[in-house]
Amino acid sequence: MVTTNGQSVRVAVDAMGGDYAPQEIVKGAIQAASEGGIEVILVGSEDTIHSELAKHDASRLLINVVNASEVIRDGESPVAALRHKPDASVPVAMRLVKENKADAVVSMGHTGMVMVSAVETLGRLPGIKRPAVGGLCFPTGPNTVMFDMGSNVDCKPHDLLNFAVIGSAYARKMQNISNPTVALLSNGAEEGKGNKLTKEAYQLFKQSDLNFIGNVEGHDITRGSANVIVCDGFTGNVLVKFCEGLGDLIIKRLNGTLDKRLPKEDLDAISNELFNLTHIADVNGGGLIYGVDGVVWIGHGRSKAPQLAMSIHQAKLAVERKLIETLREELAKMEKSVSQ
Amino acid sequence: MVTTNGQSVRVAVDAMGGDYAPQEIVKGAIQAASEGGIEVILVGSEDTIHSELAKHDASRLLINVVNASEVIRDGESPVAALRHKPDASVPVAMRLVKENKADAVVSMGHTGMVMVSAVETLGRLPGIKRPAVGGLCFPTGPNTVMFDMGSNVDCKPHDLLNFAVIGSAYARKMQNISNPTVALLSNGAEEGKGNKLTKEAYQLFKQSDLNFIGNVEGHDITRGSANVIVCDGFTGNVLVKFCEGLGDLIIKRLNGTLDKRLPKEDLDAISNELFNLTHIADVNGGGLIYGVDGVVWIGHGRSKAPQLAMSIHQAKLAVERKLIETLREELAKMEKSVSQ
Numbered sequence: 032m033v034t035t036n037g038q039s040v041r042v043a044v045d046a047m048g049g050d051y052a053p054q055e056i057v058k059g060a061i062q063a064a065s066e067g068g069i070e071v072i073l074v075g076s077e078d079t080i081h082s083e084l085a086k087h088d089a090s091r092l093l094i095n096v097v098n099a100s101e102v103i104r105d106g107e108s109p110v111a112a113l114r115h116k117p118d119a120s121v122p123v124a125m126r127l128v129k130e131n132k133a134d135a136v137v138s139m140g141h142t143g144m145v146m147v148s149a150v151e152t153l154g155r156l157p158g159i160k161r162p163a164v165g166g167l168c169f170p171t172g173p174n175t176v177m178f179d180m181g182s183n184v185d186c187k188p189h190d191l192l193n194f195a196v197i198g199s200a201y202a203r204k205m206q207n208i209s210n211p212t213v214a215l216l217s218n219g220a221e222e223g224k225g226n227k228l229t230k231e232a233y234q235l236f237k238q239s240d241l242n243f244i245g246n247v248e249g250h251d252i253t254r255g256s257a258n259v260i261v262c263d264g265f266t267g268n269v270l271v272k273f274c275e276g277l278g279d280l281i282i283k284r285l286n287g288t289l290d291k292r293l294p295k296e297d298l299d300a301i302s303n304e305l306f307n308l309t310h311i312a313d314v315n316g317g318g319l320i321y322g323v324d325g326v327v328w329i330g331h332g333r334s335k336a337p338q339l340a341m342s343i344h345q346a347k348l349a350v351e352r353k354l355i356e357t358l359r360e361e362l363a364k365m366e367k368s369v370s371q
Numbered sequence: 372m373v374t375t376n377g378q379s380v381r382v383a384v385d386a387m388g389g390d391y392a393p394q395e396i397v398k399g400a401i402q403a404a405s406e407g408g409i410e411v412i413l414v415g416s417e418d419t420i421h422s423e424l425a426k427h428d429a430s431r432l433l434i435n436v437v438n439a440s441e442v443i444r445d446g447e448s449p450v451a452a453l454r455h456k457p458d459a460s461v462p463v464a465m466r467l468v469k470e471n472k473a474d475a476v477v478s479m480g481h482t483g484m485v486m487v488s489a490v491e492t493l494g495r496l497p498g499i500k501r502p503a504v505g506g507l508c509f510p511t512g513p514n515t516v517m518f519d520m521g522s523n524v525d526c527k528p529h530d531l532l533n534f535a536v537i538g539s540a541y542a543r544k545m546q547n548i549s550n551p552t553v554a555l556l557s558n559g560a561e562e563g564k565g566n567k568l569t570k571e572a573y574q575l576f577k578q579s580d581l582n583f584i585g586n587v588e589g590h591d592i593t594r595g596s597a598n599v600i601v602c603d604g605f606t607g608n609v610l611v612k613f614c615e616g617l618g619d620l621i622i623k624r625l626n627g628t629l630d631k632r633l634p635k636e637d638l639d640a641i642s643n644e645l646f647n648l649t650h651i652a653d654v655n656g657g658g659l660i661y662g663v664d665g666v667v668w669i670g671h672g673r674s675k676a677p678q679l680a681m682s683i684h685q686a687k688l689a690v691e692r693k694l695i696e697t698l699r700e701e702l703a704k705m706e707k708s709v710s711q
Contacts, residue, residue, distance in 0.1 A: 181558060184558055184566040185566045185567050216609060217605075218521060218524055218604070218605050218608035218609065225524065225605075226525045227525050229605075248608075248612045249608065249609040249611065249612025249614070249615070250612040250615050250619070251616065252616055252617075253613070253616035253617050253620040254616060262609075263566075264558070265557075265558055265566040265569075266605070266609060268589065269556060269558060269606060269610065270610070270613055272588045272589025273589035273590065273593070273613065273614070274589070274613070274617060275589070275590050276589060276591065276592055276593035277614060277617060277618075277649070278617075279590070280593040280648070281621060281648065284644065284645075284648065285625075288641060288644065292633065293629075293632065301625070301628060301629075304624065304628065305621065308620070308624065
């Protein structure tokens with residue numbers, strides 16, 4: 032092992048979380064560390080991690096191990112386990128960030144547990160009641176991100192405003208869009224269209240400093256009509272899952288129609304392309320928690336080494352681009368302007 | 372012209388409504404009347420209709436003309452025009468049903484005007500606050516219909532219950548499904564999942580006589596998981612339009628990928644298949660108004676003769692299958708059971 036050089040981004044990785052922990056987590060950590068600029072801190076049962084590391088040639092990489100003396104077993108309620116196992120890998124990793132011994136946390140563990148632990152240890156950003164996982168980039172060009180995609184099913188207009196602030200900061204910091212356009216998802220383009228929630232939010236958005244361009248409709252999501260599209264988490268969840276279902280149906284239909292007319296490898300390539308286009312959550316592999324005062328990435332439990340390496344890279348990017356600092360400032364500014 | 376034989380379904384057709392009125396309306400009426408079992412009553416400016424009819428060999432068909440002495444001109448607000456033009460084609464057609472001189476109305480005119488005129492003349496069914504156009508059959512098999520698809524953006528749990536009753540009656544009467552399964556669209560399958568609206572509706576649905584199977588998720592819409600899927604009109608509207616947008620995007624991508632690999636006519640056939648799969652509102656060509664005490668079909672303004680003939684056929688089917696009588700009974704029964 033090599034000690035930190037003070038310039039790398041320090042990412043605490045939950046070595047015990049996910050369906051393929053610790054093998055694939057350690058492998059992914061090695062992949063990420065090989066790319067440079069990252070110190071990976073593997074958090075978990077020290078002996079287990081070291082014996083996994085011993086299977087690879089990791090001696091010259093910036094990888095450290097921090098012991099977590101408790102393990103949450105299969106069958107335990109993960110969120111309840113947090114209460115009596117404060118030294119499990121997830122809370123230990125969160126404390127590393129809290130104590131400035133790490134810059135970010137990446138976990139493929141139980142979403143609810145990671146979320147609760149992050150909120151308890153790192154706290155919420157200004158005005159945020161319930162942090163959100165994700166925010167989904169619709170792969171219809173690099174330029175449309177949607178919030179909220181499922182964490183907040185019952186929203187107030189002010190929640191939508193927070194999603195807009197989060198989305199704008201994400202677009203600027205993570206996607207390099209200088210003045211991202213923001214729109215409300217509604218059932219019509221005109222100002223008067225919408226349900227009670229979106230109509231009230233429309234008035235808040237108009238008064239804000241956001242680059243608000245008004246309502247967009249369902250078909251606009253795939254047309255790049257706005258950089259940030261805001262909706263409540265119920266609508267967002269239904270949309271993302273419908274997108275998957277429609278994608279599956281179209282792939283099935285095309286395989287039926289094109290079966291004899293295209294070589295199998297071409298058909299597979301088309302199926303893959305359409306799968307990636309429509310299974311956005313799978314392709315994203317997880318997401319940052321938005322609204323927590325720290326960089327925390329939650330990935331899918333089924334993630335393997337490449338997804339873990341990608342997640343570490345995304346967390347590193349969020350640290351380098353000062354995403355949380357930006358969010359903290361802008362959410363506080365929004366709170367102030369709304370309360371006036 | 373031939374007088375009615377007392378056995379045909381009498382469909383009053385608004386000859387003045389739609390982008391291609393009266394030419395295509397008259398042509399479509401002739402098509403529908405040729406199929407038999409229908410008396411078409413063309414409602415509008417008598418002279419105009421007769422001169423259109425004279426262009427065709429319609430003398431042996433069951434087509435009658437009822438004069439509407441007033442015409443709503445381009446540029447008039449259609450809904451406002453109802454006030455001072457009670458003898459325009461739409462209100463005259465509605466009165467034919469009210470006075471039992473016709474069994475159904477078909478119009479390609481302004482949706483809002485037809486809706487208002489229908490409610491004013493025919494009245495609402497029990498428990499219905501705002502009638503809904505449509506209800507969309509997702510073309511993923513003949514067996515899934517969704518309500519509401521846009522008319523009621525702000526719903527109470529009881530509204531969702533009405534949509535479920537409407538959807539069940541539709542599935543039984545129009546799709547011949549004997550005991551249709553009903554589900555609530557939510558963000559998770561378990562009973563506790565949902566936003567405030569769907570969680571409250573869940574309890575109402577459980578107590579009802581509906582064949583309620585619980586929540587379904589967005590991906591279930593295309594999987595035939597339930598015969599009737601219920602959601603609020605805001606969610607429904609966003610979904611149907613998103614479906615169109617995603618369809619367009621996939622068609623574009625496939626045309627790019629397959630351009631050199633398939634003959635143009637094959638590629639066009641695939642594009643058409645995907646268009647029909649994803650542009651549900653276009654394919655349906657309009658829909659019945661649900662919640663009005665009479666059979667009223669509103670079609671797209673851009674409909675031509677074949678769409679008009681199809682619309683007349685659908686209206687005839689609704690009359691023959693006693694859809695409105697069924698709805699009236701079942702909505703009244705539901706009102707009674709809920710108020711107890």
